[in-house]
Structures are given as C-alpha cells and as structure tokens.
Amino acid sequence: MKQRRVLLLGLDGATWRILDPMIQQGHLPHLAALREGGAHGELRSTIPPVTAAAWTSFQTGLLPGNHGVLDFRQHDATTYETYAVSSRDVPSPTLWELASAAGKRVALLNVPLTYPPRAINGAMVTGMLTPDLKAEMTYPSALRDMLLQRVPDYRILVSQSVFNLQGWSRFVEMSEQTVRARARAFRFLLEEEVPDWDLAMLHFQETDTLQHAAYPWLDPSHPEFSPQHYEKALSVYRAIDQEIGALVERYGDADTLVIALSDHGHGAVSRTANVNAALAEAGLLELARSGQKGSLTALARAAMTALLRLDRWNLNRRLLPRGRRRRLVEQVQNSVGIAWDRTKAYMIHGWVYAYVNVNLQGREPNGVVPPAEYETVRQQAADALRALRDPETGKPVVSEVLFREQAFPGIASEEAPDLVAAPNPGYEFTASLLQSSKARVRRNLWRRDHTGTHSMDGILLAHGAAVRQAQVTDAALVDLFPTVLAWLGLPIPAYSQGQVLQTLFEQPLEVAIDDAATLEQFSRNRAYSPEDEAIIDERLSSLGYM
Numbered sequence: 001m002k003q004r005r006v007l008l009l010g011l012d013g014a015t016w017r018i019l020d021p022m023i024q025q026g027h028l029p030h031l032a033a034l035r036e037g038g039a040h041g042e043l044r045s046t047i048p049p050v051t052a053a054a055w056t057s058f059q060t061g062l063l064p065g066n067h068g069v070l071d072f073r074q075h076d077a078t079t080y081e082t083y084a085v086s087s088r089d090v091p092s093p094t095l096w097e098l099a100s101a102a103g104k105r106v107a108l109l110n111v112p113l114t115y116p117p118r119a120i121n122g123a124m125v126t127g128m129l130t131p132d133l134k135a136e137m138t139y140p141s142a143l144r145d146m147l148l149q150r151v152p153d154y155r156i157l158v159s160q161s162v163f164n165l166q167g168w169s170r171f172v173e174m175s176e177q178t179v180r181a182r183a184r185a186f187r188f189l190l191e192e193e194v195p196d197w198d199l200a201m202l203h204f205q206e207t208d209t210l211q212h213a214a215y216p217w218l219d220p221s222h223p224e225f226s227p228q229h230y231e232k233a234l235s236v237y238r239a240i241d242q243e244i245g246a247l248v249e250r251y252g253d254a255d256t257l258v259i260a261l262s263d264h265g266h267g268a269v270s271r272t273a274n275v276n277a278a279l280a281e282a283g284l285l286e287l288a289r290s291g292q293k294g295s296l297t298a299l300a301r302a303a304m305t306a307l308l309r310l311d312r313w314n315l316n317r318r319l320l321p322r323g324r325r326r327r328l329v330e331q332v333q334n335s336v337g338i339a340w341d342r343t344k345a346y347m348i349h350g351w352v353y354a355y356v357n358v359n360l361q362g363r364e365p366n367g368v369v370p371p372a373e374y375e376t377v378r379q380q381a382a383d384a385l386r387a388l389r390d391p392e393t394g395k396p397v398v399s400e401v402l403f404r405e406q407a408f409p410g411i412a413s414e415e416a417p418d419l420v421a422a423p424n425p426g427y428e429f430t431a432s433l434l435q436s437s438k439a440r441v442r443r444n445l446w447r448r449d450h451t452g453t454h455s456m457d458g459i460l461l462a463h464g465a466a467v468r469q470a471q472v473t474d475a476a477l478v479d480l481f482p483t484v485l486a487w488l489g490l491p492i493p494a495y496s497q498g499q500v501l502q503t504l505f506e507q508p509l510e511v512a513i514d515d516a517a518t519l520e521q522f523s524r525n526r527a528y529s530p531e532d533e534a535i536i537d538e539r540l541s542s543l544g545y546m
C-alpha cells in the first residue's frame with residue numbers, strides 16, 4: 001500500500017445555509033458527490049468565531065486561550081493599542097511543522113496566518129495577511145518568482161473596495177479569476193514543486209469575502225435575496241466546485257483522505273451595537289468632553305465622522321496616506337475620545353464578538369479600577385451588555401457573556417480580554433465613539449457593503465476510501481489537527497485540545513500520543529515592520545475587518 005496522504009480544502013466562512021440550496025439546484029456537482037459518498041456535517045468554530053483565531057486552532061490543535069491569537073488585530077491592554085497578528089504569533093508547532101519533522105512532504109497554498117512563512121519540508125505560498133506580492137510570501141523564497149512567472153495573474157485576495165468602487169459584477173468576476181489563478185498555482189505546487197506530497201492544503205478566501213459583502217443576496221431564504229446578484233455570484237462558487245472536482249479527480253486515490261472545511265459559518269447582519277455607548281450609559285465609561293485636555297471638539301468630531309463616512313466610497317484611502325487612517329481612528333478612540341481617568345470598562349476593538357476590558361490599575365496605562373474592585377466592575381460590564389436591547393424590537397442584542405477564564409482558559413489567558421460577548425443573529429458590535437449614546441443599536445449606515453457576519457457553524461466534508469458515509473455531529477475545527485496527524489500515522493502532542501474524529505472512518509484510526517509534548521516555552525513575537533503594518537491595515541479595512 002502507498003503511504004496515506006491528505007488533501008485539505010479550506011473554504012473560508014462557508015456555510016451549509018448557502019451551499020445547501022446551491023447543491024440542491026445542481027450548481028455544485030462535485031461538492032454534492034463528495035458529500036453523497038462521504039461524511040459531512042457542521043464544524044464548530046472557536047470562541048471567537050473569527051478567521052485568525054479559528055485557522056490558528058486548526059493548525060495547532062489549541063484553542064485561543066492557549067494559542068492566544070484572538071483576531072487579526074490584538075488589543076494590548078498595557079498600551080490601549082492594537083497590533084496585527086502574523087504566523088509569529090502562532091506559539092506552538094503547526095500541523096505542517098509536525099508533519100515536516102516526521103519527514104512528511106507538505107504543500108500549502110494561501111492558508112491564513114502562514115505569513116511570514118515558517119520552514120517546512122516542502123513548499124508554501126502564504127495566505128491572508130500577506131502584505132502584497134512583493135513580500136516574502138513563499139517558502140522556499142525562490143519559489144515566489146517562479147510562481148509569479150507561471151501564474152502571472154496570481155492574487156492574494158480581492159479587496160472589497162472593488163465592490164464599493166466598481167460594483168458587484170466586477171467584484172465577482174475578479175473573485176472568480178482569483179479562484180482560477182490560485183487553483184493553477186496549487187496544481188503547479190503539487191505537480192512540480194512537491195510531487196511527493198503527503199499533506200497538502202489549498203485555501204479559498206472568496207466564500208468569506210462575498211458573504212461579508214452581500215450575505216442577503218446569497219441566501220435564498222433571506223427577505224432581501226436578489227436572484228440577479230445570486231446568479232452572478234454563482235460563478236465563484238461554481239469555480240471553486242470545479243477546481244475541487246478536478247483536484248479530487250487527479251489526486252483522490254484510495255490512500256488519499258480529502259477534507260473540505262470552513263473556519264466558521266456565516267449569517268446576515270444588519271444592526272450594530274455600540275458597546276462603549278452601552279458602557280457609558282451604565283456609568284462605566286466617560287467620553288472626554290470638549291474644552292478639556294485630551295478631548296475632541298464638536299467640530300473635530302463632526303469632521304472625523306464625515307471622514308469615516310467617506311469610507312463607504314473608499315475615498316479616504318486617497319485622502320490619507322497608508323496606515324494614517326487607522327492611527328487617526330485609534331487616536332480618537334484611545335487617547336482623545338475616552339476619558340481614561342473616569343472610565344472603568346471599555347472596548348478598543350471587536351466586531352463579530354465584543355471584547356471588553358476593565359480599566360485596571362497596574363495593567364492599563366491609566367487604569368483606575370483597583371484590583372479589589374475588578375470582579376464588581378466586570379460583573380457590571382457584563383450586566384450592561386446583557387441589558388443592551390434593540391430599540392426597534394425590544395429584544396436583547398447579546399446572546400451570551402463569557403468571562404476571560406470561561407472563554408479563554410490556558411497559557412495565553414492573561415492577554416485575553418476580561419470578557420467577551422456573543423451577539424444574537426443579525427447583530428455585530430462596534431467600539432466607535434462617533435455615534436451618540438442614544439443610538440446604541442442602529443442600522444449599519446455607513447457600511448452598506450457589509451451585510452454578512454460570522455457564526456459558529458462551519459462546514460466539514462470528508463471523502464475517501466476509508467471514510468464512512470455518514471452525517472457527522474459534534475465535530476469541532478480544533479479536532480482536525482489530531483485527526484490529520486492520526487491519519488498520517490503521526491503521534492498527537494499530549495497538549496492537543498481536539499479529539500480524533502473517529503466517526504469519519506470505517507475503521508478507527510490508531511492513535512499514538514506524544515506525552516513529552518507540553519505547552520511550556522511556547523512564545524510569540526511580532527513580525528511586521530511599520531510599513532507592513534500599514535499595508536495589512538489597508539487590506540483589513542478594505543475587507544471590512546476594521
């Protein structure tokens with residue numbers, strides 16, 4: 001028998017809510033066939049269900065409380081600022097590194113959180129958060145020029161600003177081109193760079209980008225569903241389906257396990273809850289008043305609001321140099337907008353989930369809450385979020401509040417926010433101070449291009465000679481790490497938090513545990529130069545992530 005191998009296919013943010021109707025209409029015959037002949041079900045995301053946290057859990061077998069990657073930008077309570085994450089924030093060996101160390105050959109294309117590339121036994125092209133095509137985006141580094149020669153139209157991703165400025169048709173068209181170019185690049189990797197691969201992964205970002213931009217147009221059950229826009233967008237989903245079909249046709253032999261998965265699901269969003277306004281109303285946060293040192297005058301506030309509104313047309317990209325916009329926003333929110341000496345709890349960033357910190361003495365630079373009052377303040381902040389209601393419906397915005405030790409137990413717990421809040425469907429959060437406290441929950445006004453948000457239920461689909469035909473329940477993203485290792489016959493680090501998904505297979509996989517593998521000594525260090533940070537910021541904001 002040949003050595004077992006595994007082909008992983010990432011569909012960022014893919015959800016059965018959107019794929020099911022497409023499969024039923026016959027638009028995705030290859031995914032339909034894989035599902036028919038294999039195991040499939042929902043795949044539970046991480047807390048929070050966001051791309052950076054989730055794909056890091058997938059690659060490390062650790063939950064966010066241990067790997068510490070909570071979002072694209074992380075809040076640093078000791079400075080009130082945020083910084084962009086990268087592969088260097090991933091503290092423990094990845095699936096790719098463990099397989100490499102065991103002599104397996106690895107080929108990766110576009111997997112999030114792999115930039116800057118870390119050495120593997122094989123080849124990789126880094127994914128989302130790669131600054132641009134000029135960056136050190138491949139391992140080995142000589143691969144970059146060859147890749148761009150062979151696939152001159154290769155793109156890391158399509159910015160949502162294309163949708164804003166050039167419309168849906170152009171956005172969809174470019175997304176489809178990107179899918180095709182990426183699949184060509186992947187075939188080049190597998191055929192010529194790592195023909196003896198044991199572990200390969202191709203990642204598509206386009207499902208997530210399209211769904212963020214216009215979820216209602218893509219979900220036939222949504223009241224604002226648009227058949228014309230849907231028809232156009234189908235070309236992207238069909239392209240992904242065809243490319244997956246071609247890969248399975250070419251590589252899906254009896255020894256190959258094929259797994260398609262997403263990092264989180266997706267749903268419609270139309271209302272934004274202003275967390276800092278809610279905290280202000282509960283007496284836990286104060287805005288700096290005009291005329292005081294460190295305050296924002298009414299005029300400056302109006303100017304800032306106008307500037308941010310321009311973001312709808314992405315004009316401030318032209319008005320402001322790279323990176324300045326974020327600094328400006330952060331300035332408003334951090335040093336100017338909030339009166340730190342009178343604020344007990346605050347949110348610096350957070351969108352899919354809300355991240356709230358207590359302004360704690362000894363941790364925050366201008367902390368005012370003594371450690372003895374930490375629990376009381378945290379409870380008050382949790383109560384304020386639970387009490388947050390949508391004035392239009394009277395219904396609560398927050399579905400659940402979790403304290404740090406519940407949401408993020410582990411070695412990275414200290415860096416996590418003091419509490420997180422999960423929204424009810426249809427809501428997201430903002431830390432903006434630019435809306436009045438009366439409008440705590442409002443329609444997404446200046447983000448009309450942003451009508452989809454993340455949910456906990458991603459997708460899982462496994463196919464291969466060893467795979468059972470089954471509906472899978474209770475599978476989690478973090479389970480893929482031990483499952484893939486076991487499939488490849490490699491030991492699973494004892495610290496791994498997932499379970500081997502034995503339910504996928506006809507015969508249970510043999511499982512070996514590496515008891516010597518412990519979590520101690522894992523460290524992170526930041527990777528971006530200021531120039532890189534500016535480019536990343538621009539990318540994230542153009543994707544609607546900031």
Ligand SMILES: [Zn+2]
Pocket residue numbers: 012013050051052208263264
């Ligand atoms: Zn994602």
